[in-house]
Amino acid sequence: MSETNKVIEMKGITKKFGNFKANDNIHLDLKKGEIHALLGENGAGKSTLMNILSGLLEPTEGEIWVNGEKVSISSPDVANQLGIGMVHQHFMLVDKFTVTENIILGKEKHKFGFMDQATSQKDVKELSDQYGLRVDPKARISDISVGMQQRAEILKTLYRGADILIFDEPTGVLTPQEIEELMEIMNALVKEGKSIILITHKLDEIKKVADRCTVIRRGKSIDTVDVATTSQQELADMMVGRSVSFKVDKKPADPKEPVLEIKNLTVKEARGYDAVKAIDLDVKAGEILGIAGVDGNGQSELIQAITGLTKVDSGSIKLDGKDITNKKPRKITETGLGHIPEDRQRYGLVLQMKLEENMSLQTYYQKPFSNHGFLNHKEIKEHAKQLIEEFDVRTSSEENTASSLSGGNQQKAIIAREIYRNPALLIAAQPTRGLDVGAIEYIHKRLIEQRDHGKGVLLMSYELDEVMNVSDRIAVMYDGNIIAIVNADETNEKELGLLMAGVPLEKAHEQVTETEGKERETVANEK
Amino acid sequence: MDIIRLMQLIVSSSLTFAAPLILTAIGGTFSERGGVVNIGLEGIMVMGAFMSAIFNIQFVGTFGTMTPWVGMLAGGVIGLLFSIIHAVATVNLRADHIVSGTVINLAAPALAVFLTRALFGAAQTGPLPRAFGRTNIFLLHRIPVIGPIFFRNTSGPAFFGILVAIISWFILFKTRFGLRLRSVGENPHAAETLGIKVYTMKYAGVLISGFLGGMGGAIQSQAIHNEFGILTVAGQGFIAMAAMIFGKWNPLGAMGAAIFFGFAQSLARVGNSIPVIQDIPGVWLQILPYLLTILVLVGVIGRAEAPAAIGKTYIKSK
Numbered sequence: 001m002s003e004t005n006k007v008i009e010m011k012g013i014t015k016k017f018g019n020f021k022a023n024d025n026i027h028l029d030l031k032k033g034e035i036h037a038l039l040g041e042n043g044a045g046k047s048t049l050m051n052i053l054s055g056l057l058e059p060t061e062g063e064i065w066v067n068g069e070k071v072s073i074s075s076p077d078v079a080n081q082l083g084i085g086m087v088h089q090h091f092m093l094v095d096k097f098t099v100t101e102n103i104i105l106g107k108e109k110h111k112f113g114f115m116d117q118a119t120s121q122k123d124v125k126e127l128s129d130q131y132g133l134r135v136d137p138k139a140r141i142s143d144i145s146v147g148m149q150q151r152a153e154i155l156k157t158l159y160r161g162a163d164i165l166i167f168d169e170p171t172g173v174l175t176p177q178e179i180e181e182l183m184e185i186m187n188a189l190v191k192e193g194k195s196i197i198l199i200t201h202k203l204d205e206i207k208k209v210a211d212r213c214t215v216i217r218r219g220k221s222i223d224t225v226d227v228a229t230t231s232q233q234e235l236a237d238m239m240v241g242r243s244v245s246f247k248v249d250k251k252p253a254d255p256k257e258p259v260l261e262i263k264n265l266t267v268k269e270a271r272g273y274d275a276v277k278a279i280d281l282d283v284k285a286g287e288i289l290g291i292a293g294v295d296g297n298g299q300s301e302l303i304q305a306i307t308g309l310t311k312v313d314s315g316s317i318k319l320d321g322k323d324i325t326n327k328k329p330r331k332i333t334e335t336g337l338g339h340i341p342e343d344r345q346r347y348g349l350v351l352q353m354k355l356e357e358n359m360s361l362q363t364y365y366q367k368p369f370s371n372h373g374f375l376n377h378k379e380i381k382e383h384a385k386q387l388i389e390e391f392d393v394r395t396s397s398e399e400n401t402a403s404s405l406s407g408g409n410q411q412k413a414i415i416a417r418e419i420y421r422n423p424a425l426l427i428a429a430q431p432t433r434g435l436d437v438g439a440i441e442y443i444h445k446r447l448i449e450q451r452d453h454g455k456g457v458l459l460m461s462y463e464l465d466e467v468m469n470v471s472d473r474i475a476v477m478y479d480g481n482i483i484a485i486v487n488a489d490e491t492n493e494k495e496l497g498l499l500m501a502g503v504p505l506e507k508a509h510e511q512v513t514e515t516e517g518k519e520r521e522t523v524a525n526e527k
Numbered sequence: 528m529d530i531i532r533l534m535q536l537i538v539s540s541s542l543t544f545a546a547p548l549i550l551t552a553i554g555g556t557f558s559e560r561g562g563v564v565n566i567g568l569e570g571i572m573v574m575g576a577f578m579s580a581i582f583n584i585q586f587v588g589t590f591g592t593m594t595p596w597v598g599m600l601a602g603g604v605i606g607l608l609f610s611i612i613h614a615v616a617t618v619n620l621r622a623d624h625i626v627s628g629t630v631i632n633l634a635a636p637a638l639a640v641f642l643t644r645a646l647f648g649a650a651q652t653g654p655l656p657r658a659f660g661r662t663n664i665f666l667l668h669r670i671p672v673i674g675p676i677f678f679r680n681t682s683g684p685a686f687f688g689i690l691v692a693i694i695s696w697f698i699l700f701k702t703r704f705g706l707r708l709r710s711v712g713e714n715p716h717a718a719e720t721l722g723i724k725v726y727t728m729k730y731a732g733v734l735i736s737g738f739l740g741g742m743g744g745a746i747q748s749q750a751i752h753n754e755f756g757i758l759t760v761a762g763q764g765f766i767a768m769a770a771m772i773f774g775k776w777n778p779l780g781a782m783g784a785a786i787f788f789g790f791a792q793s794l795a796r797v798g799n800s801i802p803v804i805q806d807i808p809g810v811w812l813q814i815l816p817y818l819l820t821i822l823v824l825v826g827v828i829g830r831a832e833a834p835a836a837i838g839k840t841y842i843k844s845k
Contacts, residue, residue: 093714
C-alpha cells in the first residue's frame with residue numbers, strides 16, 4: 001500500500017489463446033489523474049490486455065491490483081463495480097435504441113420493472129452537462145454522428161461511476177475536429193479526477209495528451225516512458241522494434257508514356273448528381289500521381305469509374321492505350337489494373353474466406369489455379385504461401401480466414417495480390433488508413449518500388465502528408481473538378497490546403513508567397 | 528341476412544381463426560427480439576394442441592366449463608417444456624436456429640400422433656367434450672351496434688390474445704426486462720459489456736415463445752378443430768411467423784397481422800354465406816390465406832426491420 005496513487009497495477013499478465021501468447025508477462029501501472037498511453041502496432045496485444053482489465057477476458061497468468069487491492073475481474077460487472085469503464089473501438093451501442101436507453105441499459109431506473117424514461121433522460125442530460133459531453137438524450141444512435149456516438153459511449157462509463165476510463169483507439173473513426181474535441185474531453189475528465197488509459201498507435205496523439213506511455217510489441221511490454229522527454233521517433237522505434245523512417249526515400253521519378261488517359265470524364269453519384277465533372281487526367285508510367293482533397297469531392301467516384309465499379313456517364317478512360325470505358329471490372333483488371341480499394345474489408349477481401357482463397361480472387365479462374373472450371377487447391381495454396389512469404393503477411397497459417405488478420409496484415413495481403421500481377425497501373429485508395437507506422441512505411445516502399453519498375457501508380461488519400469511524401473505529381477480535387485495539378489516538390493502543405501478548400505491555383509500560390517514573405521519580414525525584424 | 532348479422536359473422540369467425548395466430552405470433556416476437564429465430568413454433572403448437580386435447584378429455588369432469596382454459600394453460604406448459612430443447616440447442620450448443628427448429632417441427636407431429644395412436648388407437652383423438660365455443664364479452668356486448676358486431680357470440684381466446692398483445696407491448700417497450708431482451712437481440716456484445724446476462728435473456732425469450740406457442744396450439748385444437756389430429760395445426764405456426772414479420776416484431780403489429788390472416792382463413796368457411804364472394808369457387812378461398820401470406824411477405828419483408836443480431840449464435844468471450 002506504499003504507492004497509493006496507483007489506481008491500477010497489472011503485474012505479469014499473460015494471456016494464451018491455444019499456443020499463441022497474445023500477452024506475455026506484461027506490466028502496466030496507472031497513476032491517479034494521469035493519461036497513460038498504451039502504444040503498440042496492430043495485433044501487438046493492446047486490446048487483449050484491456051479486455052482483461054475490463055472483465056471480458058480472463059488472464060492465463062498474472063495479477064491485477066486496483067486501488068492497492070488484489071482483484072479478480074471475472075466479468076464486466078466486476079469491472080464496473082471497481083470503477084473501470086471501457087470506451088470500445090467499435091462502439092458497443094444498440095443502433096436502434098436512443099442515447100438514453102443505451103446509457104442506462106443494465107442499470108435502469110425503474111418502478112416495479114417499468115422504466116422511468118423521464119428521470120433517466122434528465123440524469124443523462126445532467127451528466128452530459130457536467131462533463132461537457134454534448135449528446136441528445138432522445139436521439140436514436142443510428143441518427144447521430146460518430147462523434148456523438150462516442151460521447152454516448154463515454155457517458156455510459158461515467159453513468160456507471162467509472163473512475164478509470166479505457167479508450168480503445170478512439171480517434172480512428174473521427175474527423176480532425178472531433179479528435180480535437182475528444183482531446184479536450186479527456187483533459188476535462190482528468191481534471192475531474194478520472195484516470196485514463198489511451199490505447200493508440202498514433203504518436204502525435206500521445207504527444208498531445210498523454211503523460212506516460214507504455215509500449216508493447218508482439219505481446220511483450222517493452223518500456224514505460226515519460227511522454228514529455230521522449231521523441232516521436234523514439235516511440236516509433238520502440239513500437240516497431242527497429243529504426244523507422246518517417247521520410248519516404250525515393251529517387252526522382254522517370255515518367256514515360258501515359259498508362260492512364262482520362263478525357264472529359266463525368267460520373268454521376270448514386271443520388272444522380274455529378275460527382276466527377278468533365279475531368280482530364282493522365283497517369284504516366286514510372287510516376288506516382290497523388291489525388292488530394294477533402295473526403296467527398298469526387299475521389300471515390302473517380303476511382304470507382306476507372307475500376308469499372310460505377311458507370312461512366314460521359315467521357316473516356318484508356319488504360320495502357322486500350323479503351324476501358326464502362327467495361328466490366330474483370331476486363332479492366334485483365335487489361336492491366338491493380339486496385340487497393342478504399343474500404344479493404346468490403347471491397348478488398350472476402351472476410352469469411354480463407355486467406356489463400358483471398359490471394360487468388362483476381363486469378364482463380366486462370367491456369368494454373370483452375371482447370372476446366374475445377375479449382376486447383378494445391379496451386380492456390382502454393383501461390384498464397386509464396387505471397388505471404390514475399391510480402392511479410394503475418395499469420396499463423398494461410399488457411400486462416402481473412403477476418404482473423406489484423407488491419408495491417410489484411411492490407412498487406414491485398415497489396416500482395418494486386419502487385420504480384422504486376423499491373424500497368426496500380427490504384428491505391430487510402431492504402432494506409434488505420435495502420436501503424438511500421439505498416440505505413442512498408443506500404444509506401446512497395447508503391448514506390450512499383451513506380452521504379454516503370455509502372456503507373458494512382459494514389460488517393462485524405463492524408464495530406466501521405467500525398468505529399470509519396471507522390472511525384474499531385475492532382476487536387478474539389479467539388480468534382482481537378483482544380484490544379486502541381487509537382488510534389490514545388491508545393492507545400494499551405495498551398496495544398498488552400499487548393500483543397502477550393503481556392504484557385506494562382507490565388508493560392510499568391511497567398512502562400514505573401515504569407516511567407518511576411519514571415520520572412522517578421523523574422524528579419526525580430527533580428 | 529341483415530348487415531349486422533353479416534358483420535358479426537365475419538368478425539367472430541375472423542377472430543376465432545386469428546386467436547391461435549395472435550398468441551403464437553407474439554411468442555415468436557419475444558423469441559426473435561432476443562435474437563433467436565424460433566421456426567419450431569409449428570412443432571410447439573402441435574405439442575400444445577395435443578396436450579390440451581388430452582387434458583380436455585381427461586379432466587372435463589374436474590374443471591367443467593373452465594376445461595378449455597385450463598387446457599390452454601396445459602398446452603402452454605408443454606410448449607414451454609418443448610421450447611427448452613430449442614433454447615439449449617441454439618443458445619448453449621450453438622446449433623443453427625433453423626436446423627434446431629426444423630428438428631422440432633419434424634419431431635413434434637410424429638411424437639404427438641404416435642402418442643395419440645397409443646392412447647386412442649386412432650390418428651385422431653375424436654371430438655373433445657368441452658370446446659371453447661362462443662362467448663359474449665363481459666358488458667361490452669351490450670353497447671349498441673358495436674356490441675353485437677364485435678363482442679357478442681364471439682371468440683373468447685381471441686380477446687385473451689388481444690389482452691396478451693397489449694401486455695406484451697408494455698413488457699417489450701416499457702419495462703427493464705423488455706429493454707434488456709431487445710438489447711440482446713440487437714447487440715449482445717454491447718449487452719454483455721453492460722453486465723446483462725445474454726444467455727439468460729435469450730432463454731427467457733425462447734421459453735416465453737414456447738409458452739405462448741403452446742397456448743396457441745391449444746386454442747387451435749379446442750376452438751377450431753375440436754379434436755387433435757395430424758391436420759390440426761398444419762402450417763399455422765408458419766403463418767404465425769409470417770404475422771410476426773408482417774407485424775414488424777411488435778406485439779400489437781403481430782396481433783393485427785394475425786387478425787388479418789384469421790380473416791383470410793375464415794373466408795373459406797363462411798364465404799358461402801357472404802353475398803358477392805359466395806360465387807367464388809371454394810378452392811380459391813382455401814388458397815387465399817397462403818397466397819396472402821406470400822404476397823404480404825414479399826411486399827413487406829424488404830422494409831421490415833428485423834432485430835440486428837437475429838439468428839446469430841452468441842459466443843461469450845472468455
